[in-house]
Amino acid sequence: MHKKLEPIVKAIQDKFSATFEEFRDEVHLFVKPEQIVDALTLLRDEYNFELLSALTATDYWPQETPRFHVIYQLTSLAKNLSVQIRVPVNGSSPNVPTATRVYAVANWRERELLDMFGIEFDGHPDPRRILSPEDMEGHPLRKDFPLGYEEPQFTFNFDEIDLRKPYAKE
Amino acid sequence: MGVEQKLGNMGVVTTTLESVVNWGRTNAMWPMLFGLACCAIEMMSAQSSSYDMSRFGMELMRASPRQSDLMIVAGRVSKKMGPVLRRLYDQMPEPKWVIAMGDCASCGGVFNNYAIFQGVDEVVPVDVFVAGCPPRPEALIHGVMTIHEKVKSETFKQYTEKYAAK
Numbered sequence: 137m138h139k140k141l142e143p144i145v146k147a148i149q150d151k152f153s154a155t156f157e158e159f160r161d162e163v164h165l166f167v168k169p170e171q172i173v174d175a176l177t178l179l180r181d182e183y184n185f186e187l188l189s190a191l192t193a194t195d196y197w198p199q200e201t202p203r204f205h206v207i208y209q210l211t212s213l214a215k216n217l218s219v220q221i222r223v224p225v226n227g228s229s230p231n232v233p234t235a236t237r238v239y240a241v242a243n244w245r246e247r248e249l250l251d252m253f254g255i256e257f258d259g260h261p262d263p264r265r266i267l268s269p270e271d272m273e274g275h276p277l278r279k280d281f282p283l284g285y286e287e288p289q290f291t292f293n294f295d296e297i298d299l300r301k302p303y304a305k306e
Numbered sequence: 307m308g309v310e311q312k313l314g315n316m317g318v319v320t321t322t323l324e325s326v327v328n329w330g331r332t333n334a335m336w337p338m339l340f341g342l343a344c345c346a347i348e349m350m351s352a353q354s355s356s357y358d359m360s361r362f363g364m365e366l367m368r369a370s371p372r373q374s375d376l377m378i379v380a381g382r383v384s385k386k387m388g389p390v391l392r393r394l395y396d397q398m399p400e401p402k403w404v405i406a407m408g409d410c411a412s413c414g415g416v417f418n419n420y421a422i423f424q425g426v427d428e429v430v431p432v433d434v435f436v437a438g439c440p441p442r443p444e445a446l447i448h449g450v451m452t453i454h455e456k457v458k459s460e461t462f463k464q465y466t467e468k469y470a471a472k
Contacts (some may be wrong), residue, residue: 268421269386276420284420304429
């Protein structure tokens with residue numbers, strides 16, 4: 137990892153007893169959900185990581201538990217550094233404190249995570265779906281959500297698909 | 307040429323009422339702007355000077371559904387957009403027709419997933435489908451001419467059946 141990043145990683149490790157992984161030049165820090173707001177505030181205020189470049193999640197079902205990793209990618213424009221913080225969250229009741237007070241951009245990003253993965257954020261000012269219709273059930277980007285495609289219509293199955301298709305009434 | 311040949315000396319033209327009504331409907335059919343995605347670019351270029359749609363009576367595109375007869379659904383319709391599309395279709399006054407332009411509006415196109423309607427005829431009743439991804443402006447104009455032929459061949463019996471049922 138970059139030389140300038142080493143003291144920062146060490147500070148986070150000491151303060152929050154976080155583990156870290158390296159992959160090529162990236163640093164991934166693993167933090168518990170309760171500590172995330174403090175970690176983000178520390179990085180933003182003391183170490184000048186002003187920009188939350190990305191707030192996404194990954195689903196590692198069924199290989200790993202905990203199932204979701206919420207990923208916060210922080211960038212420092214002043215020092216040209218970037219660090220990634222991962223929060224492993226369980227699948228049964230995924231709850232993470234909201235990062236909206238630390239970074240305002242997290243507002244819509246967390247709504248997207250709620251919509252696509254079902255990860256709920258405590259204290260979020262506007263918790264509703266953002267990309268899919270409000271009455272949709274299910275969270276599309278989870279690994280156990282069905283693909284939702286329609287069977288391709290060939291000549292042999294055209295009639296049966298035609299009967300099932302919900303055509304519009306006038 | 308045209309009507310003057312048939313006028314003769316008296317200035318009288320005889321025809322059937324159906325033909326006049328259909329002629330009026332086809333020659334001034336105003337489409338509603340409903341360009342959603344990439345097909346909208348081809349619709350715009352069909353309307354502009356190179357492949358002029360004004361030749362066929364579609365002089366201008368009305369943004370308001372209350373002032374249009376034809377809805378050209380150009381582009382993919384997501385499940386969130388479906389109720390909006392239906393509401394705009396319901397706001398159009400009779401008589402109205404729908405062209406589903408492009409593959410996404412006809413059958414879902416390349417997007418065979420949970421978020422896109424597989425064909426806009428799950429939302430509104432469609433008269434003419436134009437295939438292509440995106441269809442060339444000439445293909446869209448062919449679709450428009452097909453709608454003109456369809457309207458010209460309508461009879462009063464069909465009108466009463468269609469409009470009395472609502």
